[in-house]
Amino acid sequence: MWKAEDSLELYGIEKWGNGYFSVNDKGDIVIMPGKEPSSSVDVMDLIEEIEKSKDLEFPVLLRFPQILENRIDEITGAFLASIKEFSYQGTYQPIFPMKVNQRKEVIEYIIKYGAKYGIGLEVGTKAELLAALSLGLPREALLICNGYKDEDYLRLALSIHNVNNIVIVVDLFEEIFDILKYAGQMGIAPRLGMRIKLFSRGSGRWVESGGEAAKFGLATGEALELLRILEERGLKESLKMIHFHIGSQITDIRTIKNAMNEAARIYAKARKMCDIEYLNVGGGLSVDYNGSNTATPSSANYTLREYANDVVYTIQKICDDEDVPCPTIVSESGRAIAAYHSMLIFKTIGRKNDKNSFLRSPKEEDPIQIDDLCSAFKEINLDNYKEHYHDALQYRDELYDSFNLGNIGLEERAKGETLFWMVCRKAAFLAKQAEDESEEFQELKKLVSQKYIGNFSLFQSVPDMWGVEQIFPTIPLHRLNEMPSERGRIVDITCDSDGEIKRYAGDSEGLEYLDMHTLLENEDYYLGIFLLGAYQDTLGDFHNLLGCAHEVHVMSDGADWYICQKVEGDTCRKLLDFFNYETKDYIWEIMDRCVDKHLSIPKKELEQIEAQLNRTLKGYTYFITKPNDKKEKEKEMGCSVIRN
Numbered sequence: 001m002w003k004a005e006d007s008l009e010l011y012g013i014e015k016w017g018n019g020y021f022s023v024n025d026k027g028d029i030v031i032m033p034g035k036e037p038s039s040s041v042d043v044m045d046l047i048e049e050i051e052k053s054k055d056l057e058f059p060v061l062l063r064f065p066q067i068l069e070n071r072i073d074e075i076t077g078a079f080l081a082s083i084k085e086f087s088y089q090g091t092y093q094p095i096f097p098m099k100v101n102q103r104k105e106v107i108e109y110i111i112k113y114g115a116k117y118g119i120g121l122e123v124g125t126k127a128e129l130l131a132a133l134s135l136g137l138p139r140e141a142l143l144i145c146n147g148y149k150d151e152d153y154l155r156l157a158l159s160i161h162n163v164n165n166i167v168i169v170v171d172l173f174e175e176i177f178d179i180l181k182y183a184g185q186m187g188i189a190p191r192l193g194m195r196i197k198l199f200s201r202g203s204g205r206w207v208e209s210g211g212e213a214a215k216f217g218l219a220t221g222e223a224l225e226l227l228r229i230l231e232e233r234g235l236k237e238s239l240k241m242i243h244f245h246i247g248s249q250i251t252d253i254r255t256i257k258n259a260m261n262e263a264a265r266i267y268a269k270a271r272k273m274c275d276i277e278y279l280n281v282g283g284g285l286s287v288d289y290n291g292s293n294t295a296t297p298s299s300a301n302y303t304l305r306e307y308a309n310d311v312v313y314t315i316q317k318i319c320d321d322e323d324v325p326c327p328t329i330v331s332e333s334g335r336a337i338a339a340y341h342s343m344l345i346f347k348t349i350g351r352k353n354d355k356n357s358f359l360r361s362p363k364e365e366d367p368i369q370i371d372d373l374c375s376a377f378k379e380i381n382l383d384n385y386k387e388h389y390h391d392a393l394q395y396r397d398e399l400y401d402s403f404n405l406g407n408i409g410l411e412e413r414a415k416g417e418t419l420f421w422m423v424c425r426k427a428a429f430l431a432k433q434a435e436d437e438s439e440e441f442q443e444l445k446k447l448v449s450q451k452y453i454g455n456f457s458l459f460q461s462v463p464d465m466w467g468v469e470q471i472f473p474t475i476p477l478h479r480l481n482e483m484p485s486e487r488g489r490i491v492d493i494t495c496d497s498d499g500e501i502k503r504y505a506g507d508s509e510g511l512e513y514l515d516m517h518t519l520l521e522n523e524d525y526y527l528g529i530f531l532l533g534a535y536q537d538t539l540g541d542f543h544n545l546l547g548c549a550h551e552v553h554v555m556s557d558g559a560d561w562y563i564c565q566k567v568e569g570d571t572c573r574k575l576l577d578f579f580n581y582e583t584k585d586y587i588w589e590i591m592d593r594c595v596d597k598h599l600s601i602p603k604k605e606l607e608q609i610e611a612q613l614n615r616t617l618k619g620y621t622y623f624i625t626k627p628n629d630k631k632e633k634e635k636e637m638g639c640s641v642i643r644n
Contacts, residue, residue, distance in 0.1 A: 002482060007023050007027070020067055022037070023481075027482065028042050028045075028478050029042075029475070033070060044478050044526075056568070059461065059622055063553045065341065066556060072114045076092065079331070082313070089319075090326035093117075094330075094333070094337075096114070096338075097124075098121055098132060100534050104131070104135070120142030120143055123143070129156060144166075144241075144332075155186070161190065169280075176192075176226055197219055198244050217244070217245075226239075241278040241330070244263045246259045248335060250286055253301060253306060265322075267279045276327060277327060281330065286335075287300070290473070292508040297470075299508060342536075346526070351453065373392060373423060380427060389427040389444070399413065428445045449488045451491050451500070452488050455623045455625065456492050457493065458498075463536060466499075472531055473530040473531060474490065477528045482517060486515070486516045486518055501514075547569060551567035553565035572618075572621055
């Protein structure tokens with residue numbers, strides 16, 4: 001008998017969930033924001049609450065702010081524990097890079113929960129700097145300005161540097177001349193950092209972010225020249241930070257060790273020339289999206305504590321060797337802070353590739369191939385599945401030849417196709433039982449897999465699935481105490497063949513299919529995509545004018561939970577306005593065309609058109625789901641339903 005524990009293992013929840021997700025006895029996914037089962041949230045109870053409110057439609061993005069708090073606690077706690085273990089003569093400062101998630105609500109939660117550690121922010125553009133300045137960051141918290149900088153960016157950062165603890169990082173050597181010019185004009189002594197271009201490179205998808213060909217950073221000669229310029233102008237004390245970054249989602253701990261050794265040595269040499277306070281080790285702390293604990297692009301072969309230990313120990317060792325003071329360690333582990341806190345919930349609205357759904361009653365005059373296919377379906381078993389599958393291929397080809405010659409009609413062709421796919425599905429099932437991994441039956445399993453249509457946009461909500469083939473855990477949210485009997489893939493509602501989830505968490509390379517349950521009449525089937533908190537919110541695009549999903553923010557209070565905030569997603573009107581369709585006059589322009597003197601549209605019909613235009617403009621951009629009425633449709637069509 002299938003149990004919830006079987007689903008935990010099947011979907012690898014405990015491997016990629018990091019203690020935040022599990023399955024209860026009812027077969028529902030539960031979320032534990034503090035990793036405590038006593039304060040868990042049953043996702044189906046939450047879905048029921050959202051459905052009852054009737055003010056939001058699915059898809060819905062769930063945020064759990066307390067997971068952000070837990071992640072900040074764990075990352076900071078790991079560094080502080082390493083500092084204690086190695087008697088490190090310095091401290092640690094967490095930073096959240098805004099590019100990871102610029103949503104105001106998310107940044108506000110991070111500032112709130114990270115205040116006890118003095119968490120700061122990193123920005124990369126003047127717009128991000130403006131956003132950061134509006135959030136009330138404490139005076140002592142670092143505000144690091146990275147990226148290429150124009151005059152407005154630099155003057156803004158310099159003008160407010162006494163209100164916020166701003167460090168301007170020189171990413172491009174020529175920037176130092178503009179910084180010093182504007183600072184001199186404004187009578188300001190700037191606080192500076194310099195980004196070093198390491199020889200060491202990262203690993204994984206963003207390996208090109210580091211190394212000698214990296215987009216940002218100063219070569220050794222440029223760094224020395226910058227130090228000379230500062231000394232010449234009496235501003236050596238302005239250099240506060242050495243910064244480096246070898247890429248996001250670093251998968252292999254060996255690359256971290258190599259980079260830390262090189263960066264710590266650079267810091268130590270530079271520290272003998274001026275009083276640098278901070279060594280910023282950048283981001284890159286990985287998230288194990290597929291749960292494989294390997295050095296593959298969607299995983300990592302190390303733990304948080306191992307990462308912190310390597311950073312702290314390496315800096316301590318080299319500072320001792322060089323006899324220089326240990327710096328304050330700064331890290332920008334944005335992905336590791338934000339990824340776990342949000343997930344997307346969506347409904348399935350149907351299936352594609354369901355080739356055996358309808359079968360019209362056989363007739364005596366049907367071609368013999370239909371009778372042969374019926375016999376193959378009835379007689380196929382574990383001993384003869386290969387033979388009957390090969391026979392079915394022959395019968396199918398004969399039917400198509402007959403159709404192309406005009407000897408049979410569409411009804412006979414439809415019967416033959418349906419019977420053929422019934423044989424194929426049964427053969428694929430038997431091949432799975434027989435553990436037949438031959439290429440022929442691997443292709444057959446792929447061919448007969450179902451495509452479940454999900455009411456969401458992959459391009460909007462999970463853009464990295466499409467853009468960089470990132471794996472995000474995607475699983476059913478309920479019925480997990482039932483054995484899944486279907487194998488398929490999930491497609492979205494965009495009109496794009498790339499709108500399909502092609503890899504699922506489960507092993508280092510990702511699985512091609514997801515085990516799912518048969519759709520039940522008049523019962524919604526909910527699926528979830530997890531670990532969406534990093535980058536996905538702001539990388540999403542408006543493909544097919546599908547906008548941002550509704551958001552629900554959930555807090556857990558012991559055994560109870562509550563919705564603390566709702567953020568409405570995009571309406572059709574908002575998307576049209578964004579793309580300059582000016583919906584203020586939209587309806588009048590359409591109605592003017594409807595009442596053109598050459599058209600004789602009745603008044604009642606005109607009123608219906610106007611009402612529907614208003615309704616659709618105000619409505620959600622996603623599919624508005626209705627009760628499943630498939631049985632009634634089948635009766636109307638006079639079809640028999642064959643299930644196997």
